[in-house]
Amino acid sequence: MAHEPNNWGRFGLDDQRGTLNLLTPAVVLDALRSATTGEVLSLAMPIRGATSSPAPTTVPHLPGRPLPQHFMSVDGGDYAAGARPIGEGLRVADDALVVTHHGTTTHMDALCHMWSGDELYNGHPAARVRSYGATRCGIEHVGGVVARGVLFDVARHLGLDHLPADFRIPAELLQEIAEPGPGDVAVIRTGWPLVWQRSHEEYWSGQPGLSAEAGRWLAAHDVSVVASDNAAIGGLDARGLADEGLADDLHLILLHRHGIHLVEMLWLEELGERGRTEFVFVAAPLRIEGGTGSPITPLAIL
Known part of the structure; x- marks a missing residue:
């Protein structure tokens, strides 16, 4: 932490919202100008059927969850x-x-979801995360998110339906597509959910995602949320694990050091087909006190 840029103390010693503090009323009002047609798209995966039926297995998910x-x-x-x-x-x-949200449906990670050492984001004690919930940095502190969404359709930018499983998105590729501003929600399309329709085994063989440098680039641009259609923001290897070291782990860079909430497992195909880089992003997690995350239904208002 001593050698890494971070947002600890930036929004106050007791802060539990991180860069969501950038979404002031003035920033929200400005974000609403990104809507021009009024069309509303859901960016969520469906929750389908009971586990006593085969229906849930028809929706992309990580195995073993x-x-x-x-x-x-x-x-x-x-x-x-x-x-x-x-x-x-x-x-x-x-x-x-x-609902158990991590790896199984569209969800938002709370700032208490991952940490290193004995401290959560902003120096809150990690001992406050217990089996009965987290008394610091839980998902209930998010409230509602209304912001300008910026779509980084990396797959389409490269002329692909989806990125290869071992592809790690570099910062310069994001910079070719768009330049986010303070408070924006960066939405990353890899196209990887399309693979599920072709082969469950291929979907589980790994996943493309952001590189560590791309995560740091987004953090330096003061985004409020990073969202993606993959399962972990960063890439996954064939064992379903992140393949970078702790210093470059995307969850630690974004959640722990910078207080940037994460949204995973989006469905971005209709949004990508519209060709819109900017839109209004709206989402609200369930008010689960002490929750490490929550399922959400994000909306894109075009």
Whole structure:
């Protein structure tokens, strides 16, 4: 940390929001000018079916992680108290949803998701992260994110449907596409989710992602969020692990050192087809107190 640029103390000694502090009312109002047509696109993967059916396996996910579970009662029953009468001839369908978000669905990482040594982002004690939740830097501090989104469609820029699994995006390639400003949400399209439709084994063989230098370049531009359609922002090897050392780990660079929240496993195909570099990005995580992250449905307003 002593030799790495970071945002510790920049927004106050008690700060738990990181670069989301850059989204002042004036910055949000300016971001809204990025919408010109009013078309709204969802950037989320679907949560599909219960694990008792094959439906969830049809959505891109990392192996070995519990899939989201969706249960529904269609007989007027109540999960907590059994059957409940609601009136003659009336029926109700109730839902129960269990989600483990990391690696299985579109989600946002909280600043307490990863750290090094004994300290979270901004020097908060890592001992505050317990099995009952994190009392520092949890996902509940995010609130709502409304910002200018900047799409870095790296695959399309290179004339590819998707990047190769071993491709690590350099900073100069991002610079060729766009120049983000303070508070912007940098959205990275690798096209890798398309591989799932062709071969699950190929999808699990590794993933393309940002290089460490690209992460530092985005941090130097004061982005508020880095979002991508891959599973880890950085690349993954054939074992599903990041292949850089700790000093270059993207989660440590962005979450831990700079307080930049991460959004992973986006669906960016419709957005990429529109050819828009700038748009309004809107997202809000569930208000899970002490959560290390949350599923979200990001929206792009064109």
